[in-house]
Each structure stands twice: as structure tokens, then as C-alpha cells.
Amino acid sequence: MDFTIRAATLEDCKDISRMILELAEYEKVSDQIKITQRDLEQDGFSKNPFFHGIIAEVPEHLKSRDGHTKVGYSLYFYTYSSWKGRAVYMEDLYVMPEFRGKSIGKALMAKVSQLGLAAGCTQLNFTVLDWNKSSLDFYRKQGCWDVTSDLGYHCMRCEGDALEHLAQGDL
Amino acid sequence: MANFNLRKAEPKDVPDILRLTKELAKNEEMEDQVILTEKDLLEDGFGDHPFYHCVVADVAAEHQKVEGYSVIGFAMYYFTYDTWIGKLLYLENFYVMREYRGFGIGSEILKTLSDTAVKNRCSSMHFIVAESNKASIDFYKRRGAFDLSLQEGWRLFRIDKENLQKMSAEE
Numbered sequence: 001m002d003f004t005i006r007a008a009t010l011e012d013c014k015d016i017s018r019m020i021l022e023l024a025e026y027e028k029v030s031d032q033i034k035i036t037q038r039d040l041e042q043d044g045f046s047k048n049p050f051f052h053g054i055i056a057e058v059p060e061h062l063k064s065r066d067g068h069t070k071v072g073y074s075l076y077f078y079t080y081s082s083w084k085g086r087a088v089y090m091e092d093l094y095v096m097p098e099f100r101g102k103s104i105g106k107a108l109m110a111k112v113s114q115l116g117l118a119a120g121c122t123q124l125n126f127t128v129l130d131w132n133k134s135s136l137d138f139y140r141k142q143g144c145w146d147v148t149s150d151l152g153y154h155c156m157r158c159e160g161d162a163l164e165h166l167a168q169g170d171l
Numbered sequence: 172m173a174n175f176n177l178r179k180a181e182p183k184d185v186p187d188i189l190r191l192t193k194e195l196a197k198n199e200e201m202e203d204q205v206i207l208t209e210k211d212l213l214e215d216g217f218g219d220h221p222f223y224h225c226v227v228a229d230v231a232a233e234h235q236k237v238e239g240y241s242v243i244g245f246a247m248y249y250f251t252y253d254t255w256i257g258k259l260l261y262l263e264n265f266y267v268m269r270e271y272r273g274f275g276i277g278s279e280i281l282k283t284l285s286d287t288a289v290k291n292r293c294s295s296m297h298f299i300v301a302e303s304n305k306a307s308i309d310f311y312k313r314r315g316a317f318d319l320s321l322q323e324g325w326r327l328f329r330i331d332k333e334n335l336q337k338m339s340a341e342e
Contacts, residue, residue, distance in 0.1 A: 034256050035255060077251060080222040123335070127328065139328055145331075154300055155320050156316045158295055159296070
């Protein structure tokens with residue numbers, strides 16, 4: 001299939017927002033989305049962006065049933081391992097269902113890897129839901145390993161009231 | 172003993188940051204995994220585009236329990252992004268030397284970081300903990316953190332440099 005991978009621009013935020021919702025629906029959590037198109041514009045395309053994006057685009061004659069040419073995306077940012085140094089974190093990777101099986105996902109991930117390596121990173125990290133068998137299989141085929149299983153590391157979160165209380169010094 | 176001072180790390184703290192990082196890794200029996208050098212830490216934390224931020228806890232000379240060390244604790248963090256809820260503060264490393272535990276230094280560090288998270292309009296604070304580290308898990312849960320891996324099924328995946336290079340070379 002004919003497609004291109006390129007850096008996301010401010011104008012892509014509308015489609016990124018659309019695809020974030022599609023991905024959330026797939027992960028069965030669309031009611032948890034608080035981020036708007038405006039937030040993406042501010043947080044990703046200002047002087048100190050909190051994330052970077054890449055888009056997979058098809059030519060007009062191959063557009064989706066709903067008329068979209070932007071058919072996949074990945075959002076990533078740079079992190080730091082206090083043991084190994086610079087790392088890249090892939091926050092989202094998504095390809096619209098009707099464009100799957102054409103190596104677009106693989107190409108998006110390859111691009112994030114290239115960008116990460118160019119920035120001096122020695123690892124790429126991301127999270128996957130334990131029931132998402134097709135994604136788990138895809139990632140294992142790319143040479144990824146499960147840090148949670150192998151090393152017993154659990155992802156923890158402190159949010160909302162708990163975060164506020166912590167900031168106040170309450171126990 | 173209450174006389175400790177929490178402050179933003181400076182370039183001169185880099186040797187202590189590395190020392191404490193190695194001490195923490197030793198506690199997890201992973202000391203050989205720390206390949207980061209003082210040069211990396213200096214470049215990556217105090218250049219034009221820092222990959223991390225650090226707070227350190229230091230004690231005045233008369234309160235030193237361990238000869239020669241005034242920096243006795245630290246936390247390393249950076250800002251990340253969740254496409255559902257926006258900006259997050261990620262706690263990469265958090266450690267207080269054994270001789271200085273039980274004085275509220277850890278709690279004070281966490282309070283400072285939570286305050287930083289709230290002031291920067293972060294929705295939450297994220298971090299990973301080894302499931303075998305019961306003391307740390309209890310410490311965090313007492314403060315309102317919850318386990319995303321257990322509760323929502325998120326697994327942390329990683330690709331190391333060799334496979335990153337293979338992936339980035341694929342067309």
C-alpha cells in the first residue's frame with residue numbers, strides 16, 4: 001500500500017484527536033478522555049512541547065470510507081532512565097482498522113525508533129493492556145519484552161485528591 | 172534530627188546523584204545495570220533541553236551521619252503526556268540513604284514533587300515499583316497511589332538498543 005510517514009503539524013491535531021477517540025473506543029475507555037483538540041495543539045506545538053507526533057497518510061485515491069487520508073499516528077516523548085540515560089516513550093500507536101495488515105504500524109514504530117536513536121536513546125518503552133493479544137503478539141515479534149512480567153515492575157499512579165493531599169503534606 | 176534542606180539539583184550535585192543512583196540500584200541487586208556516567212548526567216540534566224529534573228536533600232556538616240556526604244537523598248523526575256488526561260509528572264528515581272530514613276525526608280521529597288505536579292497542572296504522578304518491594308508499595312499506597320498494572324492490566328514493554336536498530340532499519 002502506498003503511504004507516507006511524516007512529522008505531525010498543528011493542522012493534524014483534528015485528525016489526531018479523532019484517532020485518539022477511536023483508539024480509546026478500541027481500548028473500551030472512551031469516557032476517560034479529558035484531552036481536547038485544543039489541549040493537543042497547546043501541549044504538542046508550543047515552544048516546549050510535552051510530546052511529538054508522527055502521522056501515516058495515504059494518497060487521496062486510497063482514502064478511508066469516511067474520507068480520511070490521515071490513517072495512523074504515533075505520539076512519543078523523551079524520558080530518562082537513571083541507569084541507562086536517554087530513552088523514548090511511545091505513548092500511542094494506532095492505525096485505523098481498515099488500513100491494518102499493510103505494515104503501517106510497523107513503519108510508524110520504525111520511525112519512532114529512528115528518531116529515538118538519532119536523539120541518543122538506548123531504549124523505547126510503552127505500555128500495553130494485558131488482554132490486547134494482537135498488540136502483545138505484534139510487539140513481541142518486533143523484539144520487545146514485557147518488563148512487568150520479567151522484572152515485576154508495576155505502573156503506579158497518584159492522581160486527583162490523592163495528589164492534592166500529597167502536595168499539602170497530608171498523610 | 173530535622174535539619175535537612177531540599178533544593179533543586181545543580182551541576183555540582185552530579186557526582187552525588189550518580190552515587191545515590193548506584194546505591195539504589197545495589198539495593199535492587201542491579202548495580203551492574205547502571206551504565207550512566209557523570210558526563211551523561213551533566214549533559215542530559217543541565218544542558219539546553221534537559222531530559223530530567225532533580226531535587227536533592229542535603230544536611231549541614233554537623234548533622235552528617237556518614238563521613239563526607241552532605242547530599243543524602245534525591246528524586247529524579249520529568250514531565251510526560253497521557254493522551255487521555257494530559258500532562259503527567261513521572262517519578263524516575265527516589266532514594267534516601269539508609270542512615271537518614273525515618274526522619275520524614277522521603278515524605279518531604281514526595282510532597283515537593285506533588286506540589287510541582289499540581290503547580291504544573293499535571294493530572295497525576297506516575298512511577299514504577301518492583302512488586303517485590305513491599306515497603307515501597309505500602310509507602311505509596313498509604314499516600315493514595317494505586318497499581319495500574321494490577322487494576323487496569325497495563326504492562327510495561329521495552330525494546331533495547333539492538334532491536335531498536337533492527338526496527339529502524341526496516342523499510
